[in-house]
Amino acid sequence: MAAAQPDATEGVHAAMSGTDIIHEDSDDILAAEFALGVLPDDQRAELARRVEIDLPFARLVAQWEERLDPLSTEFAPEHLPPAVKRAIDQRLFGARPARRGFWDSLLLWRGLAGAATAAFIVALALPALQPVPERLAGSLTAEGTSVTYLAVYDSATGEVSLAHLSGDAVEGHAFQLWVARGDEAPTSLGVIPAAVSTRVAVDAATRALMTSAAHMAISLEPPGGSPTGLPTGPVLAVGDLLDI
Known part of the structure; x- marks a missing residue:
């Protein structure tokens, strides 16, 4: 008695995974593969029928087609004659072995195609x-x-760049930089060199304060900075932070 044939969809999924860890593709991956046109004819026909009756899946396919469409605007589809394709394969991959073996395995090539497709999709999604x-x-x-x-604060570097435009140092005193949101108590960013341009590193705990809802200020403090953790001297300069 002939052995029962495996379900085509299960075979494709097993081949596309290349391992026993992944047993089936998510609808999002299937929709992307369908839009890319990399699936075998039988599975593509099955998914085409699903697009007609499964509205959420049809929306996923439409989203991927819209996302991928700019990649194909400069290329016209072309169907190569079999002889031309064999010549291209020969040029790219060299002569194929005379007998079937490891590199002729359809399962292997489908697994590699699945891995390449997954990598391509990840590359699109990463940005x-x-x-x-x-x-x-x-x-x-x-x-x-x-x-x-x-x-100027740059979240990529976690630094505040201070460009000194005017004003002199005050003998016997220090300039201290602060950040605060609304009526909250200000947080010190440290003592800065007085009356010069400089850069100030913002520690990880304070970076959450650096938003367009915050303002920065410079106060006049004793040498070494405020002894209380809050401004004790007059505010020399203050301004809101704005997105740029």
Whole structure:
């Protein structure tokens, strides 16, 4: 008696995974493979029928087709004659062995195709998953003082760049930089060199404060900075942080 034939879909899934760890593809991966046109004819026909009756899956396919469409705008589809394709394969991969063996395994090539497809999809998705660096800027100044700075915060480096525009150091005192949100108590970013441009590293715990809802200020403090952890002297310059 002939052995029962395995289900075509299960065979494709097993071949596409290449291992026993992954047993079936998610609908999102299937939709991407369907849009890319890399599936075998029988599975593609099955998914085409599913697109007609499964609205959520049809939406996934439409999203992937829209995402992939810009990649094909400069290329016209072309069906190669078998002889031409064999010549291209020969040029790219060299002569094929005369007998069937490891490198002729359909299961292997489908597994490699599945791995390549997965890598391609991950490459497309990575830019969307990466956090977008944030840059904030503020003009720090105040009435009654000549001290003016331009502050720029870059979340990618975790640093505040302070460009000194005007104002002199005050003998026997230090300039201290602060950040605060609304009416919250300010957090010190440390003592800065007075009346010069500089860069200040923002520690990991304080970076959460660095948003467009915050403002920065520079106060006049005793040498070494405020002894209380809060501003004790007059505010020489202050300004809101804005997205740039």
